[in-house]
Amino acid sequence: MVAGAWAIADVASMAGDTALSDTWRAYGNDLYERMEEHLYSQELNYWIDVVQGTNLRCEGRELIGMYPYRFDVGTNDTYIRGLEAGLTPEHFLTEFGPTTLEQTNPYYTAFKNSTNCCVWNGQSWPFSTSVYLQTLARLAREGLSDVATSEFFNQELEKYVLTNYKDGVPYTAESHFPTINMWSGDTSNHSEHYLHSTYFDNIFTNLLGVIPTFGDTLVLKPLVPSDWTHFAVENLPYHGTLLSMVWDQDGTHYGDCSAGFSIYSNGTKFHHQMDFQAVNVTLPFNTAEAAQRLAQQPQWQNILANPNSPHGLPAVTADWNLNVDGDNAPYPAWKMNDGLLWYDTTPDNRWTHNQSTVPYSSINITLPRPRKMRSLSLAIFADRERGGVVDCPDGIKVTDSRNRVVVFEKPWRDCVPNALNTVLFADPATVTAANKSTPESGFEIETDFLQVTLSDKLHYTTAVSEIQIWIAPNRGPRYELEDGLVGTFIGGFEGRATGMNGTIEHGGVTLGEGGWVEIADVRRSDSQAGRSGLTVTGGGRGTVEVGVNWLRNHTVSFDGATNKTVQVELLRGGNVVTVFQKRGRPFVDAVTVQ
Structure with missing residues (x-):
């Protein structure tokens, strides 16, 4: 907390807000004094x-x-x-x-x-x-x-x-x-x-001594042992670039590098010295401009991830789950959208078609509302090379809520095991069972439901670690609250939960006792900071508090369907808006930045 307060003070000073900087500096100093008084022997x-x-x-x-x-x-x-x-x-x-x-x-x-x-x-x-x-x-x-x-x-x-x-x-x-x-x-x-x-x-x-600094400089203060003759680092993200560093003492270990220590930015060498000692060099680009370019890139959102799985929406189910003891399935379908992705045999985090009596299985995807999308990404688990029985599926078919086929590939030749495989949607009018879909760019559909059918290879079964749907970010001004994270998550361990105090229904969220819903990346049209009206669309009977960035809360009461507007301070870029239930069972539909 002391370090955090001082860091806020430093950032405020850099932004030219001396009063705010002084406030947080004093807060940090006061905490430090009490820390010394109570926590030091x-x-x-x-x-x-x-x-x-x-x-x-x-x-x-x-x-x-x-x-x-x-x-x-x-x-x-x-x-x-x-x-x-x-x-x-x-x-x-x-x-x-x-x-x-x-x-x-x-x-x-x-x-x-x-x-x-x-x-x-x-x-x-x-x-x-x-x-x-x-x-x-x-x-x-x-x-x-x-x-x-x-x-x-x-x-x-x-x-x-x-x-x-x-x-x-x-x-x-x-x-x-x-x-x-x-x-x-x-x-x-x-x-x-x-x-x-x-x-x-x-x-x-x-060890290598990459010291984060502000500005257009790179500082290295290495602690590498003096008897190291070589090492290489490739594509280390730093200030909007990818740095590569090569230490080759006599120039014999890496055939295409000079003797000594070389540093590259996006593949271009910009610094070389014969020994591997401390470095303080100017980067070959403007870091502020590089950061701005990164900030302008769309931050695509995976709208299928649900930290509350297996509760609420979005949801993933399957027509087959391996259930050895008849009690708890060890590889449930909800693991395909819990937001966790790895390909290890243990610890497991996957659904599998193993031991099914038929060579194919259907996976159903349900979203809180219809969304526009062009592709689907599947993290395919495989352990064939580890002596297991799981391999890439032989085929894949994807249909939407109107039962239109948007993906059909059999055989699915370009499936990569233990990797995220993205299949682009094709115009349903062009996809038939007689030919595979091979669109050059995804065909846009709008749906709240997808069914994925995977067929097994002969002698092998299929497993999926995660399914994702990536779309461009919503830039407002209206933000649907059913797209947000619903709480409260009560109890729960390894997926065994007792419930949630919020329900996605009727195109919004009904909040029970102690419930809340939170949505991120809410912003003004110009993405700048400033005071704005925030309209809460809702209904039912009850009271909510609306908070922005977990700071000041504003009380809103509903008595039937209505819109209520409060004045809030939005920060530059994306903001987090949280709606807390305070009384009754209010229904909240959306927030809109005015």
């Missing part, structure tokens, strides 16, 4: 946990006490010496550490004394380690410590890399025993790929 010279409510002080070094420095909080010399004191084998350092609680603490245990996954009194957690490494890297880059040096950072990064393995292959679970090579939090079909460990940040930002 003078005895340990270290940040500690304090229990909310009782203010009970947890006296002892936890790895989380390393976090503030990474956010530019607690950076004076005294605090740095306090961080250094824990960087010994007696405190945090182990073979597969660091530990989350120092080993001298009476509550420390190298082995879990509970079957609960989330134990932080010693276990090594990749997420926690990643932030610890960010602090070490910052200290090493700035040369403020004789302990947290570049060599020490690389020692700890190597431990982190070796920890992220299982059975000799890369693997990240939840927690790891700090002294033995075994994961301690590793539940099947749940713990795999805990990539919140920000592995990539530690490689690109900390």
Whole structure:
């Protein structure tokens, strides 16, 4: 919160709003003073946990006490010496550490004394380690410590890399025993790929030293070991360009590169030096113009994703679901539009036609309202090359709500396994079962329903990880609330939910007790900031509050069908509008920017 307040102050200052900058700077400073008063142990010279409510002080070094420095909080010399004191084998350092609680603490245990996954009194957690490494890297880059040096950072990064393995292959679970090579939090079909460990940040930002900066410069402060003879980075997004970097010490490893260190922007070399040391160079383009070009690109929207799946709309169902025990299907159809996409066998996130008695299956897609679209994208899962029984479908047919065929391909020759396959719609008048649809550009249809029929290859079955429908963004002025995210999502774990307090019906949303609906990318016609009227179209009996960007709320009461307009402050670009139920069962249809 302290770092966030200071960052807001910096942005406000850049925008020329001195008063706002001063307000947030003072807020951050006040928070910091209270943080020092309540969360710092003078005895340990270290940040500690304090229990909310009782203010009970947890006296002892936890790895989380390393976090503030990474956010530019607690950076004076005294605090740095306090961080250094824990960087010994007696405190945090182990073979597969660091530990989350120092080993001298009476509550420390190298082995879990509970079957609960989330134990932080010693276990090594990749997420926690990643932030610890960010602090070490910052200290090493700035040369403020004789302990947290570049060599020490690389020692700890190597431990982190070796920890992220299982059975000799890369693997990240939840927690790891700090002294033995075994994961301690590793539940099947749940713990795999805990990539919140920000592995990539530690490689690109900390090891290779790509330091985010404002303006038209590129700054590198690498912590790469001196004995590295080569490495290459391709297409790293930075300030509206794709950067590639090649270090080839003697010019023999990469045949088409010169000896030394070269940097490319969109494939064109703009910097070269013989050694791999710190870099501070001017980029070969105007970053403000590049950012503006990116901002002007349409941000296409996947209108089929539903974070509330299997509840509400949009919805995906199928005429077959593998149901081994007759209770819960392990591969339900709603996984095809839950917004999650990967192609791993485990953890699974797919629907499959496996063990059906017929060689084809139909998938039904229902949207909240008719939408215009030109294509459909299917993420096809396949494990044939892993020794499994799933491969690309042999054929695909797509029909709309009028039972018109808009896609027919059999065989589906250009299907790519474990990839997102986009099929363009064809004019229904030109598609027959006798020939496949091969449009050069998608034919536009308007529908709230699609049926996808997939046929299996001989000896194989079919599986789909995700289905997506991408359309151009709605630029207003009217925004249909049934297109938004409906809440509240009550309970729920792995798809087993008890319900929602909002219902999409009659072209809008009826809100129950505590319900809400939220829609994003609401903007003025010129996309500029300013005060505007926001008309809420609704009905029923009840009261709602309308909030913009989770700031001030405006109360609107309905008594039958009506339009109510409130004055709101919209920010530049897209805004988030949330409608909260406060009384009764109001029906809300749309919001319109005046």
